[in-house]
Amino acid sequence: MSTAVVETEEHKALRAAVAALGKRYGRDYMATVVREGAHPDALWAEAAKLGYLGVNLPEGYGGGGGGIAELSIVLEELGAAGCPLLMMVVSPAICGTVIARFGTDEQKAAWLPGLADGSLTMAFGITEPDAGSNSHRITTTARRDGDNWLLTGRKVFISGVDIADATLIVGRTEDARTGRLKPCLFIVPRDTPGFRRSQIDMELQAPEKQFELVLDDVRLPAEALVGDEDAGLLQLFVGLNPERVMTAAFAVGMGRYAVSRAVEYAKDRTVWKTPVGAHQAIAHPLAQAHIELELARLMMQKAAHLYDAGDDLGAGEAANMAKYAAAEACVKAVDQAVHTLGGNGLTREYGLASLITAARVARIAPVSREMILNFVSHQSLGLPKSY
Numbered sequence: 001m002s003t004a005v006v007e008t009e010e011h012k013a014l015r016a017a018v019a020a021l022g023k024r025y026g027r028d029y030m031a032t033v034v035r036e037g038a039h040p041d042a043l044w045a046e047a048a049k050l051g052y053l054g055v056n057l058p059e060g061y062g063g064g065g066g067g068i069a070e071l072s073i074v075l076e077e078l079g080a081a082g083c084p085l086l087m088m089v090v091s092p093a094i095c096g097t098v099i100a101r102f103g104t105d106e107q108k109a110a111w112l113p114g115l116a117d118g119s120l121t122m123a124f125g126i127t128e129p130d131a132g133s134n135s136h137r138i139t140t141t142a143r144r145d146g147d148n149w150l151l152t153g154r155k156v157f158i159s160g161v162d163i164a165d166a167t168l169i170v171g172r173t174e175d176a177r178t179g180r181l182k183p184c185l186f187i188v189p190r191d192t193p194g195f196r197r198s199q200i201d202m203e204l205q206a207p208e209k210q211f212e213l214v215l216d217d218v219r220l221p222a223e224a225l226v227g228d229e230d231a232g233l234l235q236l237f238v239g240l241n242p243e244r245v246m247t248a249a250f251a252v253g254m255g256r257y258a259v260s261r262a263v264e265y266a267k268d269r270t271v272w273k274t275p276v277g278a279h280q281a282i283a284h285p286l287a288q289a290h291i292e293l294e295l296a297r298l299m300m301q302k303a304a305h306l307y308d309a310g311d312d313l314g315a316g317e318a319a320n321m322a323k324y325a326a327a328e329a330c331v332k333a334v335d336q337a338v339h340t341l342g343g344n345g346l347t348r349e350y351g352l353a354s355l356i357t358a359a360r361v362a363r364i365a366p367v368s369r370e371m372i373l374n375f376v377s378h379q380s381l382g383l384p385k386s387y
């Protein structure tokens, strides 16, 4: 029997080691970082030093030589300990993957060692105000000017642009033959003239902030274009599968954290003869949440396995399904966890209420629940499109 979706001993050991690191930081560390308007630099640096942030990147560039399976374990376990690192979704997972697979030798040398050892971070910007879920509609455009590119457009909700050394921007260039616009990826360093950002006021208690970006004739050297001008769509596709798997890991981790806090509380809190956790009205929804998180994780493992095995197409369907299942399981788990604590579920002290907002992120980003249902309706079931 194939044990492909069952974790290896190495995976289990990685899980245990990351869980131990997460336990040393935990929710209190994250809450303090957020309160102080700081960033989880200490955790980021330690996770990087232990090889966890670059576990998926090639060994030749300082990475661990593993895949998205390993990277998703790292994010899930940090999340389960209450201290997820959102930038892992974009920096090593999307940007690291795209550069490792498609970057030029110079781009690999410039970025991969730093992404692997955590000294460099890269954000990822695709969403545009007038395109939203319809990424076919993005209008950020690059035109040639001598040996340079001039990039102009707008992006919205881009995470971590302030702390990232550069942002991988999805733009378009004109196909010289057909005149049609095709997607292309550009590395835009944070302080490039004409690259402006303004922070969006989000109702999220997280250290990573979201930004609206304006790119106004941003002049970039020829080597800012990632890989081949004609392979942009493929590169994008390949980067988005790890993003979905990592978002699933983020959601499963958060859901596990919420359930574990609720279980701890429900074993102790007694207002009748038994702890509240003995009432099935409290116990069963927590058991359901636990089951649904486990199921979502199983699909996440399948998606990671397919991706790491080089099956980009197969991974696409599984990664979408995993992201969907994990987000829904997370939203439900957080809701039930908050309810389990009664009034304490809404206090700052117990710190669960803020997860109600945070859990919704995985439902809307990087691709919304509805767009995944559309994908499955059209691609998996062959149903016609409404749009």
Ligand SMILES: Cc1cc2nc3c(=O)[nH]c(=O)nc-3n(C[C@H](O)[C@H](O)[C@H](O)COP(=O)(O)OP(=O)(O)OC[C@H]3O[C@@H](n4cnc5c(N)ncnc54)[C@H](O)[C@@H]3O)c2cc1C
Residues within 6 Å of the ligand: 090, 124, 125, 126, 127, 131, 132, 133, 134, 156, 157, 158, 159, 160, 204, 210, 361, 364, 365, 366, 367, 368, 369, 370, 371, 374, 387
């Ligand atoms: C916290 C956070 C962090 C983010 N970080 C990043 C980032 O780092 N980089 C980045 O590029 N983007 C990022 N995003 C953006 C995110 O990917 C988008 O918000 C998401 O893709 C949805 O786009 P939209 O917000 O424009 O919603 P819209 O596209 O306007 O959709 C609005 C609603 O309509 C629904 N809808 C739209 N079209 C259809 C349809 N055809 N059928 C059925 N329903 C439909 C959607 O599901 C949604 O519920 C982030 C968002 C958040 C909230």
